[in-house]
Amino acid sequence: MPEERDQDRIPDTPLFDRKRSLRGYRINKMAMGLSDPANREAFRLNEEAYLDRFGLTPEEKTAVMSRNWREMVRLGGNLFFILKISAVDPVELTEIGAHQAGMDHDAFLRERLGKK
Amino acid sequence: MANLVGGLGTSHVPSIGLALDKGLRDAPDWKPFFDGYVPGQGWVREHKPDVAVVIFNDHGNSFFLDKVPTFAVGCAEEYRPIDEGWGPRAIPPFKGAVDFSWHFIDLLVENRFDPMICQEIEVDHGIQVPMELFWGRPAEWPVKVVPIFVNVIQYPVPLPSRCYEMGRVLRQSIDSYETDERFVILGTGGLSHQLQGARAGFVNPEADQAFLNDIAADPDKLAAMSREQYVEMFGSEGAELMMWLVMRGAMDREVVVRHKHYFVPASMTGAGMIVMENKASALSEMAA
Numbered sequence: 001m002p003e004e005r006d007q008d009r010i011p012d013t014p015l016f017d018r019k020r021s022l023r024g025y026r027i028n029k030m031a032m033g034l035s036d037p038a039n040r041e042a043f044r045l046n047e048e049a050y051l052d053r054f055g056l057t058p059e060e061k062t063a064v065m066s067r068n069w070r071e072m073v074r075l076g077g078n079l080f081f082i083l084k085i086s087a088v089d090p091v092e093l094t095e096i097g098a099h100q101a102g103m104d105h106d107a108f109l110r111e112r113l114g115k116k
Numbered sequence: 117m118a119n120l121v122g123g124l125g126t127s128h129v130p131s132i133g134l135a136l137d138k139g140l141r142d143a144p145d146w147k148p149f150f151d152g153y154v155p156g157q158g159w160v161r162e163h164k165p166d167v168a169v170v171i172f173n174d175h176g177n178s179f180f181l182d183k184v185p186t187f188a189v190g191c192a193e194e195y196r197p198i199d200e201g202w203g204p205r206a207i208p209p210f211k212g213a214v215d216f217s218w219h220f221i222d223l224l225v226e227n228r229f230d231p232m233i234c235q236e237i238e239v240d241h242g243i244q245v246p247m248e249l250f251w252g253r254p255a256e257w258p259v260k261v262v263p264i265f266v267n268v269i270q271y272p273v274p275l276p277s278r279c280y281e282m283g284r285v286l287r288q289s290i291d292s293y294e295t296d297e298r299f300v301i302l303g304t305g306g307l308s309h310q311l312q313g314a315r316a317g318f319v320n321p322e323a324d325q326a327f328l329n330d331i332a333a334d335p336d337k338l339a340a341m342s343r344e345q346y347v348e349m350f351g352s353e354g355a356e357l358m359m360w361l362v363m364r365g366a367m368d369r370e371v372v373v374r375h376k377h378y379f380v381p382a383s384m385t386g387a388g389m390i391v392m393e394n395k396a397s398a399l400s401e402m403a404a
Contacts, residue, residue, distance in 0.1 A: 009344060012314035013352050017271040021181060032180050034201050070314075079311045079353075080176035080269060087201030093131070097316040097384055112317030113381040 016078050024076020027064065030054035031077070034084035043088050067091070070100045118216075118293040121163045121300055121397070123363045123371070124156065125331060125390040126249055128172055128304040130241040131383035133205060136248060149387060152377030153249050159374055159391050160250045166297040167213045169220075169262040169286060171279075171362040172242030172304045173269065175200070184270045185232035187282065189224070190239075190263035191217035198238035207244060207253065213260035216297075220262065220289040227285045232265075239263060246304045249389070259300075268305070268356040273343060276358040280339035283365020290366070303363030307378075309385035310351030317384060318351045324386040325378060327357060332373045332392055335364045354386070370395035 008014055021028075030051060033039040043050045051061050063071035064085070072082050079096070086096070098108035109115040135146045142150075177198045179185065195210040224231055243263055251257060264282075267273055283301075290299050307324040310316055327350075330338050339361055346355035375391040393401075 008313075010315075010348050010352075013310065013347060014313045015271055015347065015352060016269055021270055025181060028176075028181055032176060035177065035199050037199070037203070040201070073312050078176065078269065084176075084201035093311070093383055094317075097311060100312065100316040101314055103317075108317055113319060113384060114321075115381065 014073060020076045020078070022076070024078060026054050026056050027060055027072060027075060027077045028081040030056060030064070031081035031084045034088060040088050068099075069096045070102075073100065118167075118290045118295055118297050118299055119397075120287065120290050120366065120394065121165055121298045122159070122374070123301050123303070123367045123392045124246075124250060125303045125328075125360045125363060125388070125392075126156075126246045127306055127382065127385060127387040127389070128242050128245040129382050129385045129387060130175075130200075130245065132387075133241050133245045133248060136253070137205065146382075149379040149382050152379055153389055155375040156250055156377070156389055156391050157252060160300070163300070164298065165259055165300040167216060167262065167299045168247070168259045168302055169264065169299060170243045170246060170302045170304065171264045171266060171359045172246070173266050173356055173359065174242060175240055176269070177240035178237050178265070181270060184267050185265065186267050186274050187224075187229065188232035188234050188237075188265040189217060189221050190234045190237055190261075190265075191221060192235050192237060195237065195239045195243070195261065195263060197244060198240050200240055204238075205241075205244065207248065208256050210239065210243070210247070210257055210261045210263075213262050216289070216293055217262050219293055220286065223285055223289045223292070224282070227288075229282055229285060234263075234265075237263075242304060246302050250302070264362065266356075266359050266362070268359065273355075274358075275343065276341055276346065276361055277339045279358050279361040280335065280365040283362040283367075286362065287366040301363040301366050303360030305359045306350060306354050306357035307386040307388045308350040308354040311353050311384060313352065315351070318354075319380055319384075319386045320349060320351070320354075321378070321380050321386055323349045324380070324388060328376055328378060328388055328390055331360055331364055331390060332371050335361065339365070367392060368394040368396060372398040
C-alpha cells in the first residue's frame with residue numbers, strides 16, 4: 001500500500017499513532033492475550049477459534065495465520081504485541097525484520113546489521 | 117541527606133536476558149558485548165548503591181493499549197518479573213524503595229508532573245535486563261528499585277525535553293530525601309534500532325557513538341531535539357533513547373565519564389553503556 005506508506009513522515013517507518021492504534025486494536029488485543037498461558041494453549045489448539053474470540057476480520061485473520069508480519073503491521077499490529085505470536089510459534093526477531101524489509105534473512109543480517 | 121553516586125545508561129534489549137538464560141554469555145556473538153559491561157559491574161560493586169532508580173518503557177506487558185500512562189512511577193513493596201509470552205523469567209523479584217517512591221511522586225506533582233501511581237505492578241525486560249547487566253544474577257538483588265515507566269510506544273509520546281526536566285525533579289527528590297542512602301539512576305533503552313516497517317534493521321553506529329559522547333558533554337543539545345529527529349536518527353524503536361535524558365537531567369551539568377561501551381548488533385540493536393559521576397562528587401572523592 002504505497003499511498004499509505006507515503007503518509008509517514010519518515011519513509012518506511014510506521015509510527016504507532018492514533019490511526020494505527022485504532023486500526024490495530026483487535027490484532028493487538030488478541031496478541032496481548034498470549035501473555036496468558038491458557039490463551040497460548042487455546043491458540044495452539046485452534047488458532048482460528050482463538051482469533052475469532054477477538055473479532056478479527058478475515059483480512060486480519062489471514063495476515064496472522066499466514067504469519068505475514070508486514071501485513072500485520074500494515075493492519076495496525078504493533079511489534080511488541082504481535083511478537084508474542086513467536087512465543088507460541090517460534091521465529092527469530094531478525095527473521096521478522098527481514099520479512100518486513102523484503103529481504104532474504106542472510107542478506108538482512110549482513111547488509112542491515114553488519115554481520116559478517 | 118541521600119546521595120547520588122552516579123548515572124548509568126544502558127540498552128535493555130530482551131535477547132540479552134535470553135542469551136544469559138541460555139548460557140550464551142561467552143558465545144562469539146555475545147562475548148564482546150558482555151565483556152564491555154565488566155567495568156560497569158566493577159563500578160557498581162565499588163560504589164555499593166542502596167537504591168536504583170530505573171527509567172524504562174513497558175513493551176506491551178504491564179500495560180495494554182486500553183490504558184497508556186505517559187509517565188508511571190512504581191511505589192510497590194515488590195516487583196515480580198512478568199510473563200511476556202514465554203513464562204516469567206527465573207530471576208528474583210525486585211524490592212521497592214517504597215518510601216522514596218512516594219516522596220518522589222509528591223515532588224513530581226508539586227512540580228507539575230502528574231504520573232500514574234502504581235502500588236502493584238509486574239515488570240518486563242525493560243528493567244530486568246539493565247539490572248542483570250550491572251548486578252549480574254544474584255540470589256537476591258542487593259539494591260531496592262524505583263521503576264519509572266515512560267510511554268515511548270503509543271504516540272503521542274512525551275517530548276525529550278520533558279524527560280530531561282523530569283530528571284531535575286528526580287534530583288531534587290534525592291537531594292531532599294532524609295536518609296543517607298546511596299542512589300544510582302539508570303537511563304535505559306536504545307541505542308539505534310528499528311523493528312517495524314520496511315526500514316526494519318536500521319542501525320546507526322555513528323549517531324550512537326555521538327550520543328554516547330553528547331549524553332555526557334552536551335545533554336542540552338539532546339534534550340532540544342524533536343521526537344522525529346530521534347526516530348530519524350535512531351530508528352522508530354531507538355527513539356526510546358530519550359529516556360536516558362531523565363537520568364542525565366538528574367545529574368550536574370559537569371560530569372566525569374568513568375566507563376563507556378558500544379557494540380553492534382545485539383540482536384537488531386546498537387547496544388551501549390555509560391557510567392558517569394557528577395564532577396563535583398568525583399573530585400571530593402579524590403580529595404578524601
